[in-house]
Amino acid sequence: MSRPGRGAITFTVLAVSVSSFSLLQSMIVPVLATIQTEFDTDQTTVTWVLTGYLLSASIATPLLGRIGDVVGKTRMLVITLSALVLGSLLAALAPSIGWLIFARVVQGAGGGVLPLAFGIARDEFHDNVATALSVLASLTAVGFGVGIVIAGPIVEVFGFRGLFWIPMGVVALAAVAARLFVPESPVRTPARLPILPAVLLSVWLVALLLALSEGNVWGWSSPRILGLLALAAVGLVTWVAVETRVPVPMIDMRMMRLRGVWTTNLVAAFVGFGIFAAFGFLPQLLQTPEAAGYGFDASISESGLLLVPSAIASFLVGFFTARLIHAVGARTVIVTGTLTTAASFVSIALWHDTTWQLYAATTVQGLGSGLIFSSLAGVVIASVPQEQTGVASGMNANIRTIGGSVGAAVMAGIVTAQVGPTGIPDESGYTIGFFVLGAGMLLAAVAALFIPDLRDQPTSGPLQDADNAELAFLPGAPSIPGVSPAPRRTAPGPS
Numbered sequence: 001m002s003r004p005g006r007g008a009i010t011f012t013v014l015a016v017s018v019s020s021f022s023l024l025q026s027m028i029v030p031v032l033a034t035i036q037t038e039f040d041t042d043q044t045t046v047t048w049v050l051t052g053y054l055l056s057a058s059i060a061t062p063l064l065g066r067i068g069d070v071v072g073k074t075r076m077l078v079i080t081l082s083a084l085v086l087g088s089l090l091a092a093l094a095p096s097i098g099w100l101i102f103a104r105v106v107q108g109a110g111g112g113v114l115p116l117a118f119g120i121a122r123d124e125f126h127d128n129v130a131t132a133l134s135v136l137a138s139l140t141a142v143g144f145g146v147g148i149v150i151a152g153p154i155v156e157v158f159g160f161r162g163l164f165w166i167p168m169g170v171v172a173l174a175a176v177a178a179r180l181f182v183p184e185s186p187v188r189t190p191a192r193l194p195i196l197p198a199v200l201l202s203v204w205l206v207a208l209l210l211a212l213s214e215g216n217v218w219g220w221s222s223p224r225i226l227g228l229l230a231l232a233a234v235g236l237v238t239w240v241a242v243e244t245r246v247p248v249p250m251i252d253m254r255m256m257r258l259r260g261v262w263t264t265n266l267v268a269a270f271v272g273f274g275i276f277a278a279f280g281f282l283p284q285l286l287q288t289p290e291a292a293g294y295g296f297d298a299s300i301s302e303s304g305l306l307l308v309p310s311a312i313a314s315f316l317v318g319f320f321t322a323r324l325i326h327a328v329g330a331r332t333v334i335v336t337g338t339l340t341t342a343a344s345f346v347s348i349a350l351w352h353d354t355t356w357q358l359y360a361a362t363t364v365q366g367l368g369s370g371l372i373f374s375s376l377a378g379v380v381i382a383s384v385p386q387e388q389t390g391v392a393s394g395m396n397a398n399i400r401t402i403g404g405s406v407g408a409a410v411m412a413g414i415v416t417a418q419v420g421p422t423g424i425p426d427e428s429g430y431t432i433g434f435f436v437l438g439a440g441m442l443l444a445a446v447a448a449l450f451i452p453d454l455r456d457q458p459t460s461g462p463l464q465d466a467d468n469a470e471l472a473f474l475p476g477a478p479s480i481p482g483v484s485p486a487p488r489r490t491a492p493g494p495s
Helices: 008-027 029-038 045-069 073-092 097-123 131-160 162-181 195-218 223-243 259-289 300-305 307-326 330-350 355-383 387-415 427-448 461-472
Strands: none
Touching: 008 073, 008 131, 008 162, 008 223, 008 461, 029 045, 029 131, 029 195, 029 259, 029 300, 045 073, 045 195, 045 259, 045 387, 073 097, 073 162, 097 131, 097 387, 131 162, 131 300, 131 307, 131 461, 162 355, 195 300, 195 387, 259 300, 259 355, 259 387, 259 427, 307 330, 307 355, 307 461, 330 427, 355 387, 355 461, 387 427
């Protein structure tokens, strides 16, 4: 450690920061149906509690990480934790669903906690950087799983607002401790900020997501929807054009030309499309009243437990990824993971009459996503120079989160297309929705066919692979690149 006597305090603050962030974002997942009831709103609107967060995280996370490199990582960590505190306070006091959605957008900026914490760990723990990063990532993964489990008991005792009051206090203490005890890193990287690309990304994404989520209400051929889709198309083209010309892009289009980069990013986008949408709507499927003919009238705790096997399976399979890659190649492992995940979504679409069917499907989904994301990290590392692994990893996480925001909006539009007189969506909405998520995973499998076929996993070990598999469930969370002491081989070019 570079600062004897302060290393333990620094690491403790970082650990509390990342685990609190993962808790805060995962606890909300099984509570969307409760929030819908509390604010007397519809399912399309309440989905924006998730979609708004994903959208904010996809834009704010890379910006905050870049600002941290310029002005100081510890300073930006304190600011980011403060944003989490503010967002939690606004959410806890929210008098309306619109207020709550805005609060979640503010919380989305908290995604910067992970790249900033990882960056501080790299700067501070030179001799033990691999261990420090792996432990932080493990704590983040544990926080994600714990958040899903404890959401129900917290809501039962304190109401849904307790999901924001309790983490707010912990994050506030972490922000104060970071300000007082975490030394500012001397490592600075002078750079301009990608403000214009971030604005353009926001414009076309918001236009697209709003059109997808409100098409059923406003009419798909209405002037508002057509105008939003046109704005999204023009904004996308303009954004890509700007990204190719600005000196500091938000997503490096030049790097995207590398085979190992564009393929992994395309896979990440499709998998994010499926994973975040599934996690957002599976609890709502379980919590649907049995009177609807297909639900289980499950509690928050029961629906949260449905997601736990996925998280556990994803983490555990990461320990075996390196052996599988050595035996059959990264391409085969990732294709297998995408097809496995596709099968799990199709299974949910066809068979959701009993809870064991859903538990089996989510476990299979976890195995598939674990294979995908623990392998993608290695392909990214092997495809770019050592000094660019952080940028490439962050870009992959950002694209995954963008895909997730689109997936959540698409799923909301499909599920709510047919709503009964009681306001409950028809069963067909979930059936069609999960078929669509399965189709998205098939597209991911097609993209994975073009991934470089590595036979060596250039990561520091099985724990890092397991951590990378679990970090994929967190919006904006980068994998842990660039900590392997062994020399890396560059990925083969197109063949």
